Amino acid sequence: MTDVMNTQLWTAVENFYRRETLLLQDRRYREWLELMDGSISYRVPVTTSSLNGLESSEDELGYYDEDFELLKARVAKLESKQSWVEQPPSRLRYFIQVVDVTHQDDGLIIARSNLLLLQYRWNMEQQFSGGRTDLLMPREDGGSFLLRNRRVVLDRQALGNQGLSVFF
Amino acid sequence: MNDSNILSPSSDTDATPLPPLIPADAAMGEYRAGDLLAPDGSSVDRRVFVDEGLYRLEQERIFAKCWLYLGHESALPENGSFLTMTMGEDPVILVRDKTGRLRVYLNSCTHRGARVCRVDSGVTTSFKCPYHAWTFNTEGQLASVPRLGPVYGDKLDRSLHGLREAPHVDSFGGMIFASWDPQAPTLREYLGDMAFYLDLMLDRMEGGTELIGGVHRWTINVNWKIPSENFAGDHYHVSSTHGAGVEMGYRSRLSNDGYCIQTGNGHSIGSERGGAQQGTAVKTDYDAFIAQMRSELVDRYGESASAFVPIGVGTIFPNMSFLDSARFRSFRVWHPRGVDKIEVHSWCLVDKAMPAELKAAVRKQYSLAFGPGGIFEQDDGDVWQSVQDNLRGHIGRQGRFNYQMGLGREAPTSSRYGPPFPGSTSDILMTEANQRAFYRHYASLMADPRCKP
Numbered sequence: 001m002t003d004v005m006n007t008q009l010w011t012a013v014e015n016f017y018r019r020e021t022l023l024l025q026d027r028r029y030r031e032w033l034e035l036m037d038g039s040i041s042y043r044v045p046v047t048t049s050s051l052n053g054l055e056s057s058e059d060e061l062g063y064y065d066e067d068f069e070l071l072k073a074r075v076a077k078l079e080s081k082q083s084w085v086e087q088p089p090s091r092l093r094y095f096i097q098v099v100d101v102t103h104q105d106d107g108l109i110i111a112r113s114n115l116l117l118l119q120y121r122w123n124m125e126q127q128f129s130g131g132r133t134d135l136l137m138p139r140e141d142g143g144s145f146l147l148r149n150r151r152v153v154l155d156r157q158a159l160g161n162q163g164l165s166v167f168f
Numbered sequence: 169m170n171d172s173n174i175l176s177p178s179s180d181t182d183a184t185p186l187p188p189l190i191p192a193d194a195a196m197g198e199y200r201a202g203d204l205l206a207p208d209g210s211s212v213d214r215r216v217f218v219d220e221g222l223y224r225l226e227q228e229r230i231f232a233k234c235w236l237y238l239g240h241e242s243a244l245p246e247n248g249s250f251l252t253m254t255m256g257e258d259p260v261i262l263v264r265d266k267t268g269r270l271r272v273y274l275n276s277c278t279h280r281g282a283r284v285c286r287v288d289s290g291v292t293t294s295f296k297c298p299y300h301a302w303t304f305n306t307e308g309q310l311a312s313v314p315r316l317g318p319v320y321g322d323k324l325d326r327s328l329h330g331l332r333e334a335p336h337v338d339s340f341g342g343m344i345f346a347s348w349d350p351q352a353p354t355l356r357e358y359l360g361d362m363a364f365y366l367d368l369m370l371d372r373m374e375g376g377t378e379l380i381g382g383v384h385r386w387t388i389n390v391n392w393k394i395p396s397e398n399f400a401g402d403h404y405h406v407s408s409t410h411g412a413g414v415e416m417g418y419r420s421r422l423s424n425d426g427y428c429i430q431t432g433n434g435h436s437i438g439s440e441r442g443g444a445q446q447g448t449a450v451k452t453d454y455d456a457f458i459a460q461m462r463s464e465l466v467d468r469y470g471e472s473a474s475a476f477v478p479i480g481v482g483t484i485f486p487n488m489s490f491l492d493s494a495r496f497r498s499f500r501v502w503h504p505r506g507v508d509k510i511e512v513h514s515w516c517l518v519d520k521a522m523p524a525e526l527k528a529a530v531r532k533q534y535s536l537a538f539g540p541g542g543i544f545e546q547d548d549g550d551v552w553q554s555v556q557d558n559l560r561g562h563i564g565r566q567g568r569f570n571y572q573m574g575l576g577r578e579a580p581t582s583s584r585y586g587p588p589f590p591g592s593t594s595d596i597l598m599t600e601a602n603q604r605a606f607y608r609h610y611a612s613l614m615a616d617p618r619c620k621p
Binding site for chain 1: 286287288289290292380381382383384385386387388389390408409410411412413415416417418449450511515516528531532534535536539540541543545546547549550551552553554557
């Protein structure tokens with residue numbers, strides 16, 4: 001791939017994340033779901049501290065362990081007026097830094113990014129950092145991407161506070 | 169453990185094994201028991217959830233005495249397998265020693281106290297303290313001391329410096345418990361009639377149960393008793409706290425048809441008929457499994473047994489809770505981390521004989537509903553933290569919480585469901601009978617037999 005094509009790809013990927021960031025920050029989760037392919041796997045695995053460092057596994061528990069239907073169920077829950085954990089809603093600030101973009105032979109894109117998320121809720125505040133690895137699928141109409149797969153490994157091992165109510 | 173000369177006899181019928189009434193004049197730390205709890209457990213002073221002195225007393229009289237859950241046998245497959253956990257606030261190592269025996273040690277070097285094992289789990293032959301490199305084997309013995317001869321001469325007796333070991337370790341249905349109390353009853357005696365119900369949860373299919381790998385860990389700024397009593401019997405909160413889960417169809421509207429059973433020793437369990445989490449959204453094939461298990465239980469014990477699959481939500485006193493719902497099985501420990509904080513460790517349990525795809529589907533259902541970001545869990549945690557926040561002030565810690573719901577409706581479980589179902593139950597689901605039993609047992613452990621002058 002030429003440097004010019006590479007730069008275009010990075011720009012397209014960054015544009016995708018800019019759009020996603022706005023949707024997540026505003027908690028416009030219905031629209032966020034439109035960024036996803038119907039066969040998405042969205043996983044934030046738990047990590048285990050071992051003698052070899054932090055480890056995670058695909059068939060173990062996840063903080064998020066979702067397919068498209070389960071993500072929709074989560075969004076439906078958060079939209080309820082009785083979803084107390086977000087009453088009143090959190091203020092969210094996402095910082096996404098793309099660190100690697102690779103074009104696969106099958107046309108899909110692997111994008112790795114750093115995530116920093118600050119959350120301020122009525123009764124607590126917390127921050128999350130982690131590494132995201134996404135599989136992006138170019139849309140057939142040529143514009144932007146659909147998210148096919150996301151795996152986020154958080155740096156913290158135990159969640160520092162009650163009521164995880166944000167997406168990564 | 170109770171001194172029957174001091175504690176008043178229960179006013180309830182002999183057939184209902186309720187913990188003893190709380191003797192008003194017994195000392196509870198700096199307090200008179202009667203100043204903190206109603207004799208029948210129907211009210212509890214707010215200070216019980218926020219007082220530092222009572223919290224220290226709980227560490228001694230509850231967490232250093234009771235049998236506490238540590239891990240599942242499937243997580244310790246070979247000799248040398250270990251995991252780290254806490255018992256109350258005490259860090260411990262659970263290890264399968266060279267002979268295959270399960271042992272529990274305080275995770276603290278006998279020389280200067282540093283943590284000898286810093287990871288969650290693994291396989292090892294020894295634990296080496298990073299501070300001065302004293303090294304202990306899986307039998308807890310002090311196996312090596314650097315420069316032993318040159319620095320200690322013959323003054324150090326290594327046999328006196330093994331890791332501090334819990335005197336009792338035992339398991340039930342694959343679940344490993346330990347107690348620090350040399351005088352503790354056996355685990356089977358401690359579980360009492362709750363063992364019957366645990367068996368219905370743990371021994372449902374040929375081959376038994378196993379854990380899904382990994383553990384969910386998170387903290388909540390709340391006293392440990394608030395979630396323990398919630399899982400013991402608070403069905404009343406479901407309609408309001410979990411209104412969103414009802415609205416989006418993950419669970420049906422709560423009915424009052426069900427049982428709240430307490431089996432003595434502070435243990436209890438409860439379920440609406442058909443189990444929690446009955447709903448139409450995001451279904452799996454687990455329904456068919458539950459139906460099969462239910463019909464097998466009915467074949468064994470008759471039609472009334474259909475109410476006991478799934479078995480429901482409950483608490484093994486003091487701080488282990490479980491949820492066997494219509495969609496998944498999970499259990500958790502509410503580890504105290506100070507009077508106003510807990511660290512939750514939560515697991516998902518499946519039958520070994522289930523197909524792999526169903527195990528994966530059940531794992532996802534558990535995470536969706538009761539992982540740290542679960543659509544039910546997230547609202548519980550948020551509300552519980554607000555309870556604790558409200559107890560900090562001078563005024564906020566005054567007064568009592570009310571536990572009068574369903575008073576006087578308890579009867580032997582067998583009188584409603586027939587044998588062999590033990591314990592006492594109420595004729596409605598929404599009662600605080602189990603919470604009252606929890607606090608009566610709590611008080612029986614916390615109260616000093618010597619009366620407060």
